[in-house]
Amino acid sequence: MSAGRAGWNVVTTASPAVGANFGITDDLDRDSRYRRAHEVVATVERLWTEAGTSPQGRPAIVQAGGSAEGRRLAGERADAVFTAEMTLDAALEHYRVVKEHAVRAGRRPSDVSILPGFALVIAATEREAIDAFDAWEARGPVGYTQDRLSGILGVDVGTLDLDAPLPAEIGEVPADPVNFPASLSFRATTVRFARERGLTVRELLRAYGGYGHPIIVGTPERVADTLSEWFLAGAADGFNLMPDVLPDGLTTLVDEVLPLLRARGLFRHEYEAPTLRGRLRG
Ligand SMILES: Cc1cc2nc3c(=O)[nH]c(=O)nc-3n(C[C@H](O)[C@H](O)[C@H](O)COP(=O)(O)O)c2cc1C
Incomplete structure (x- = not known):
């Protein structure tokens, strides 16, 4: 039906409420969830093989979740990985570990593409971009960013001293x-x-803005510079980019950032493959 453009985002979920949506009420720990994930993906892959071919052989498998077990699942099974690393050093380490898992599983490193997430606020000048970012922040629901950060850290951020660093029991443990x-x-x-x-x-x-991903706030050149730096350093095969507003942010990305990357020889001019899986590899 999709002519080889379908994919499956395999996540074991961070929220018990999601499991409950599907009738799973046991409180599964992370390792049990990932054990199930390996089994389910292997079974589905087998069913896909038995059910006949699609133009891309089988749908693309995407993985998101960067714990040790998440990285192993990614290396062994995924065509692409959506990562949420906030620093280049952390992204380099994630990249290396997932590729090592791929090789250990008998795959080529290029069989799995690592796509770090970035949120984008792009404008003609740095000042305009910062103003746009501030305007979005001011329009967001009160407490949204704080609630997101609370969920990610596993602590009520409202109880912390906002003008101090993260307390040692969070920052060091x-x-x-x-x-x-x-x-x-x-x-x-x-x-x-x-x-x-x-x-x-x-x-x-x-700095975090409720995304859980690094945010690039600036000109098209700044966006191109950051993406180039991560790509050339070996932290990314591509990116999962989240513009601040759609569709305008996507149009700006395509019209103003991609030409800069093409001029540097870092982005394709034409698609080489017709399918999603092929393009993820390209
Ligand atoms: C970049 C990224 C995106 C994610 N997106 C989703 C999602 O859309 N839905 C979901 O249920 N879980 C999502 N997750 C969480 C996964 O379900 C993840 O498997 C689970 O939280 C375990 O994560 P861990 O391996 O990092 O501990 C995401 C995780 C990451 C890192």
Whole structure:
């Protein structure tokens, strides 16, 4: 039906409420969820093979979730990985580990494409971009960013001193890998980002903007520079980009950022493959 453009985003979910939506009421720990994920993906892949071919062989498999088990699932099974690493160093480490898992599973490193997420606020000048970012922040629901950060850290951010760094019991102690319900990787990378930059909780809330991904606020050149830096450093095969507003933000990206990347020889001029899986590899 899709002519080879369908994909499956395999996530084990960070929220018990999502499981309940599908009738799963057991409180499954992370390892049990990932064990199920391996089994379900293997079974579905087998069914796809038995059910005949599609133009792309089988639908593309995407994975998101960067704990140790999440990275293994990605390396062994995924065609593409959506990551949420807040710093280049963390993204480099994630990239290396997932590719190692792929090789250990008998795949080529290029069989799995790593696509870090970035939120974008693009404008003609840095000043205009910062003003646009501030305007979006002011329009958001009160407490949204704080609630998102609370969920990611597993603590009520409202109880913290906003003008101090994250307290040591959050900043220095990793979450319990078995029982921490939310994403371990979102938490780890956010804590690392705050510590490396020496941010107070208030500064972290602003830098973080409710996304859980790094935010590029600036001109098309700044966006192209950051994407080029991550790509050339070996932290990304591509990106999952989230413009501030659709469709205008996407139009700006295509019209103003992609030409800069093409001029640097970093972005395709034409699609080489007709299918989603083929393009994820391209
Ligand atoms: C970039 C990213 C995007 C995610 N998107 C979703 C999503 O759309 N729906 C969902 O249920 N879980 C999503 N998750 C969470 C996954 O369900 C993840 O498997 C689970 O929280 C375990 O994460 P961990 O391996 O990082 O601990 C996402 C995780 C990441 C890192």
